[in-house]
Amino acid sequence: AGIGKCVAMDLARRNARTILACRSRERGQAAVEEIRAATGNPAVLLRLLDTGSLASVRAFAGAVLREEPRLDVLVNNAGVTGLPFAITSEGLEQTFTTNYLGPFLLTNLLLG
Numbered sequence: 001a002g003i004g005k006c007v008a009m010d011l012a013r014r015n016a017r018t019i020l021a022c023r024s025r026e027r028g029q030a031a032v033e034e035i036r037a038a039t040g041n042p043a044v045l046l047r048l049l050d051t052g053s054l055a056s057v058r059a060f061a062g063a064v065l066r067e068e069p070r071l072d073v074l075v076n077n078a079g080v081t082g083l084p085f086a087i088t089s090e091g092l093e094q095t096f097t098t099n100y101l102g103p104f105l106l107t108n109l110l111l112g
Contacts, residue, residue, distance in 0.1 A: 051102025
């Protein structure tokens with residue numbers, strides 16, 4: 001939704017292979033279908049990613065590195081605000097992990 005969806009739509013309009021990294025399979029698949037229909041680009045894909053889980057980030061990055069011959073653009077757009085204080089299963093504060101640590105780790109893993 002929002003800025004991320006607009007960026008994905010623009011990339012797909014430019015005929016780019018576009019991977020939407022989403023926490024929710026249902027919302028992500030709906031966005032993929034909408035973007036494909038609006039752009040005519042069948043190369044819009046959904047991959048699940050929760051930047052609040054470093055294990056999820058590692059799994060996502062590993063899959064991208066295995067499956068994609070190259071990565072030209074990475075847009076880190078995930079973010080949450082206003083959540084009550086919570087600790088992840090990895091012992092990290094949830095909001096900080098989702099907004100900063102997860103995207104930082106993802107970027108560094110994809111740099112190879």
